[in-house]
Structures are given as C-alpha cells and as structure tokens.
Amino acid sequence: MAKISIEISKGPAAVQLPVNPVALIGSMVDGKPDFATVAAIGSVAHNPPALVTSLQPHRYSLKGIRQNMIFSVNIPSFDQMKESDYCGTVSGANTDKVKDCHFDIFYGKSDKAPLITQCPVNHALEVIEILNLQSHFMVVGRIVETFVSDDCMTNGKLDIDKVKPFLFVSRKYYSMGHYVADNSTIWKEIKLK
Numbered sequence: 001m002a003k004i005s006i007e008i009s010k011g012p013a014a015v016q017l018p019v020n021p022v023a024l025i026g027s028m029v030d031g032k033p034d035f036a037t038v039a040a041i042g043s044v045a046h047n048p049p050a051l052v053t054s055l056q057p058h059r060y061s062l063k064g065i066r067q068n069m070i071f072s073v074n075i076p077s078f079d080q081m082k083e084s085d086y087c088g089t090v091s092g093a094n095t096d097k098v099k100d101c102h103f104d105i106f107y108g109k110s111d112k113a114p115l116i117t118q119c120p121v122n123h124a125l126e127v128i129e130i131l132n133l134q135s136h137f138m139v140v141g142r143i144v145e146t147f148v149s150d151d152c153m154t155n156g157k158l159d160i161d162k163v164k165p166f167l168f169v170s171r172k173y174y175s176m177g178h179y180v181a182d183n184s185t186i187w188k189e190i191k192l193k
C-alpha cells in the first residue's frame, strides 16, 4: 500500500478523522443559556475525569465559558441531529436556541452549566485552563457532574447503542456503527513470539 503526504497548509479539514461524537457545549452568556455544536471534543483523563473542546475566538458560547469558568457538554443522540445542526449554524448572539429547539433545560449543582434533558449524556465541567491555539481556544474542563437518561442504561451501565451518538466528518453526519469486539480479548488473536 502506498502512502501520500497531505500538505499541512491544506489544514485539518483535509483529513478529518471520525474520532469523537458531536457534542453541544452549554454555557450561560449574560445570564442566558446558549449551546454551540462542536466536533472538536475529546476525553483526555479519567481520574479525575477531564474533557477538552476547541472553540473559535468569536463564539458567543466561549464568552459565556469565560464569564463563569463553568460549562456543559451534552452528547446528543441522532434523534437530536436537526437541533445539533441548528445550534452549529446560528449564533446565540442573534437568537434563543433553547426556545428555537424546544430544549428542556435542567441544572446540576451549578446554575451556570445549562444541561439539555433531551441529550442522553450530560456533563457539567469546571474550566481548568483555556489555551490559545490561534484559530481556536482549547478549553480543558474537569467533569464535576454527569447525568445520563435512564432509558439509555442496560444492566446498570450506559448502553451506547441506546445513546446513538453521531459523528461529523467532512461536513457530513455519520452514525457510530456497531459493537465489533471487546478490547480485553481481541488482542489475544495476535500470537506474541
């Protein structure tokens, strides 16, 4: 198999890998809840648990994160794909996305991290750091609370097949696919010599 080198100047959009589900970043901007859709989201630590996301400097939602240093990450199911696309297309500076999308909002311990009931997974996070990466600010957040919809659980565990997260790759949405193998057994198929 041959490999081709992709020019860095063409940017990450040239090779955008489907590594994380689409998420809705919630923040309170001037006292009003706002949600921005992101593809740039990643789980980066588990004890204590932390996530990163990256927002362009002019995002209205980033203003709210900076105001309160608290935000939320809501994982939509593909049942909320239309709403997610909407929240990634219009700005909270010009409209009330909660009203437009008929989101039912709830709060955990902080009234500065709005959470969306319709999204099966919700995290409230405190900002650890905001890094300036020029085109984006990378927000590192510590997860302080997590909520899941009870109808997405199977035998006491979160069931991804019920959550139905989706991906955004090269301006198209994809479902996550299906369970393939268990990571504690698949490696045994390679014989170590």
Ligand SMILES: Cc1cc2nc3c(=O)[nH]c(=O)nc-3n(C[C@H](O)[C@H](O)[C@H](O)COP(=O)(O)O)c2cc1C
Binding pocket: 022, 034, 035, 036, 037, 038, 039, 040, 041, 054, 055, 056, 058, 059, 060, 061, 062, 084, 085, 087, 088, 089, 090, 091, 092, 093, 168
């Ligand atoms: C699927 C999708 C993924 C997106 N990912 C990001 C992202 O990772 N970072 C970002 O700054 N904007 C991203 N956007 C664009 C913002 O969501 C969009 O500009 C939104 O209107 C910002 O809302 P706000 O102005 O209320 O913060 C994405 C949009 C879509 C539709």
